[in-house]
Amino acid sequence: MADKTRKAIIIGAGPAGLAAALRLQQQTNITSTVYELRNQPTTLGGAIGIQPNGMRLLHRLGVYDELCAHGFGGQNLTIHSLRGHVVGSTDFVGWAREKTGFGYLRIKRVDIVSVLKKKVEETGIKIHFGKKLVQIEEQKDGVKVFFEDGSVDSADLLLACDGIHSFVRSSFVQPGYQPEYSGVSGLGALVSRDVLPDEAIEQMNGLEGTFTEEGMLAVNPCTPNRDEIFMFFSKWLELPETGDSRDGWEVHRKEEVDGFKDQLLGMLGDGKGQWADALRTLVRNTSSVNFYPVYRLPLGGRWSRGRVVLIGDAAHAMSPHAGQGVSMAMEDVFLLSRLLEDPNRPIEEVFQKYDSIRRPRVDEIFTLAAENAQMRKKASPTGLWLKETKFSVMLNLSWALGLDKRGMGQGHLVYDIDEVEL
Ligand SMILES: Cc1cc2nc3c(=O)[nH]c(=O)nc-3n(C[C@H](O)[C@H](O)[C@H](O)COP(=O)(O)OP(=O)(O)OC[C@H]3O[C@@H](n4cnc5c(N)ncnc54)[C@H](O)[C@@H]3O)c2cc1C
Numbered sequence: 381m382a383d384k385t386r387k388a389i390i391i392g393a394g395p396a397g398l399a400a401a402l403r404l405q406q407q408t409n410i411t412s413t414v415y416e417l418r419n420q421p422t423t424l425g426g427a428i429g430i431q432p433n434g435m436r437l438l439h440r441l442g443v444y445d446e447l448c449a450h451g452f453g454g455q456n457l458t459i460h461s462l463r464g465h466v467v468g469s470t471d472f473v474g475w476a477r478e479k480t481g482f483g484y485l486r487i488k489r490v491d492i493v494s495v496l497k498k499k500v501e502e503t504g505i506k507i508h509f510g511k512k513l514v515q516i517e518e519q520k521d522g523v524k525v526f527f528e529d530g531s532v533d534s535a536d537l538l539l540a541c542d543g544i545h546s547f548v549r550s551s552f553v554q555p556g557y558q559p560e561y562s563g564v565s566g567l568g569a570l571v572s573r574d575v576l577p578d579e580a581i582e583q584m585n586g587l588e589g590t591f592t593e594e595g596m597l598a599v600n601p602c603t604p605n606r607d608e609i610f611m612f613f614s615k616w617l618e619l620p621e622t623g624d625s626r627d628g629w630e631v632h633r634k635e636e637v638d639g640f641k642d643q644l645l646g647m648l649g650d651g652k653g654q655w656a657d658a659l660r661t662l663v664r665n666t667s668s669v670n671f672y673p674v675y676r677l678p679l680g681g682r683w684s685r686g687r688v689v690l691i692g693d694a695a696h697a698m699s700p701h702a703g704q705g706v707s708m709a710m711e712d713v714f715l716l717s718r719l720l721e722d723p724n725r726p727i728e729e730v731f732q733k734y735d736s737i738r739r740p741r742v743d744e745i746f747t748l749a750a751e752n753a754q755m756r757k758k759a760s761p762t763g764l765w766l767k768e769t770k771f772s773v774m775l776n777l778s779w780a781l782g783l784d785k786r787g788m789g790q791g792h793l794v795y796d797i798d799e800v801e802l
Pocket of ligand 1: 391392393394395396397415416417418427428429430431511512513514541542543544546547566672691692693694700703704705706707709
């Protein structure tokens, strides 16, 4: 048994599934086959920011240089005021970058998935696209899966990397355990740099946020030479009047997408200064946006059953406001792979340790993301002023007392899952 090659089926070719296939190949005697619902990598999510704790693991996977060649590495967080000044600016991962050697990268979602996919295919691991999982069956010492097209496969293990609406979770691991609406919704668009004057583009050195009374409007270049800018607006939005139904959200989506220009331009109002002018130009020249209500999985769900384990968003989808979704998936993958390295370790023990080690870390980051989402709450003019003042005081105090140099607020970015004792 100890020397026998083991086989894993991975459901989902998002960041978690592709990284899992690679890491298992690097570290264990497990060979994987990946099954993906869609016919090609998805563009959902526009561009995402990956933090030092995730970048370090992506480096160990061997895809770091390729990712950096596609994304934008500006490390500054700058908050602008519509009253025409900069509220504050900080190298928001500076301390963590010094400690880990890795910084922050904003990259189009399609690019991170494509880079990982290329590496997986170069490694000889097979990815089957257009495969919809419809049934899972437990077998003695294994698991069997059935796809909509009639094909079947079986393996020693099943890694469910099928995202927040995981079929594996809802049909097998914990039926009835559902994602919940977080209260925050977003509009996002990728915009070409051509729509803005060069001075405005040169000003974008990372995540550029602007507080408004309605929520936060942010822009971040997402290609190395700032050819494309990711613009995203997040705000608190009530559930549709008809409840949390597909039709209800479709009404909301249509209203938000059709009315996005009026909404954003109205919100920018007569905001002063070059920055407000640049934002208005950006909005006017944006032809379409995506609308996404943000869902998350309540904490405390089950993560495994028998020979099936949930990874990434399938286990613990959280609000994107800590920028940690991909990094959390990487940490899952690296821990699980380490636990599976010894072929004699019983699978129940592997999943139990995976759960007990990951649970506190996931809870911490989930809570941080939920707190960050509060910054998107609506504010009166006075509330907006208070929010900006609080941010400005925080940054100045942090700089004056040297707290930024001592890593205030960055402790979670230097966490190394490979250093955790098993
Ligand atoms: C708007 C938005 C902004 C975000 N911003 C950030 C950010 O800045 N930084 C960050 O780190 N994270 C961010 N995230 C979160 C991040 O995108 C996720 O945490 C990450 O994609 C999780 O990866 P995953 O592989 O677990 O799931 P997913 O990326 O959802 O991948 C799941 C895959 O499984 C496939 N699949 C689903 N069902 C089946 C099935 N039945 N059979 C076969 N395949 C199936 C799907 O097609 C998909 O390809 C953001 C998310 C959103 C929505």
